Amino acid sequence: MDTSHQQTYFPDLPCFGCGPANALGLQLQSFVDGDRVTASFTPRPEHDNGLGFLNGGIIATVLDCHSAAAVTHAAHERGWPADPGVPLPYVTAGLDVRYRRPTPLRATLTLVAEVREASRDEITAHVRIEHDGKVRAEADALWKRWRAR
Numbered sequence: 001m002d003t004s005h006q007q008t009y010f011p012d013l014p015c016f017g018c019g020p021a022n023a024l025g026l027q028l029q030s031f032v033d034g035d036r037v038t039a040s041f042t043p044r045p046e047h048d049n050g051l052g053f054l055n056g057g058i059i060a061t062v063l064d065c066h067s068a069a070a071v072t073h074a075a076h077e078r079g080w081p082a083d084p085g086v087p088l089p090y091v092t093a094g095l096d097v098r099y100r101r102p103t104p105l106r107a108t109l110t111l112v113a114e115v116r117e118a119s120r121d122e123i124t125a126h127v128r129i130e131h132d133g134k135v136r137a138e139a140d141a142l143w144k145r146w147r148a149r
């Protein structure tokens with residue numbers, strides 16, 4: 001299997017959603033696939049929303065973190081690395097989540113992210129969770145440059 005985007009670029013990241021170095025985290029692994037970035041995510045039983053589906057906060061977390069992979073890949077392709085002294089080139093400034101239909105808890109879900117607009121200062125991406133051929137949740141994500149301070 002190919003090495004994930006996170007393992008390649010951020011092996012020491014402790015992010016709860018996508019950090020390879022967070023043993024208790026979700027450890028999302030994303031892969032570049034042409035103009036898109038894709039991932040599979042299998043929820044844990046404790047991610048229940050109380051109705052037997054996936055909790056909305058976990059949904060937002062994986063949408064956020066998967067959009068991060070698309071954004072940091074785009075930044076890498078364009079030659080916009082992190083500023084000296086900071087671990088990441090961009091940070092989420094906004095995440096407009098829409099919960100379209102219940103997201104299964106006991107299934108492997110597909111995540112797809114695409115960058116929509118990119119400048120060195122900010123990058124926007126669309127990201128969605130699909131299962132069984134249907135969009136379960138989607139988000140427009142706005143990422144802004146993270147400055148050392």
Ligand SMILES: CCCCCCCC(=O)SCCNC(=O)CCNC(=O)[C@H](O)C(C)(C)COP(=O)(O)OP(=O)(O)OC[C@H]1O[C@@H](n2cnc3c(N)ncnc32)[C@H](O)[C@@H]1OP(=O)(O)O
Nearest residue numbers: 049050053054055056057058059099100101102103134136
């Ligand atoms: C005190 C509480 C503590 C716990 C808090 C937990 C908070 C959470 O995290 S909840 C998780 C996040 N939210 C969700 O997953 C909601 C997902 N979205 C939906 O279910 C719907 O869009 C909903 C209910 C918001 C609005 O539905 P509605 O306005 O009726 O639109 P409608 O077009 O009829 O349905 C949309 C889709 O949802 C499905 N749906 C709606 N209600 C249900 C239901 N009760 N069961 C299963 N599927 C449903 C419909 O079948 C439809 O899917 P499809 O097109 O494939 O048939």
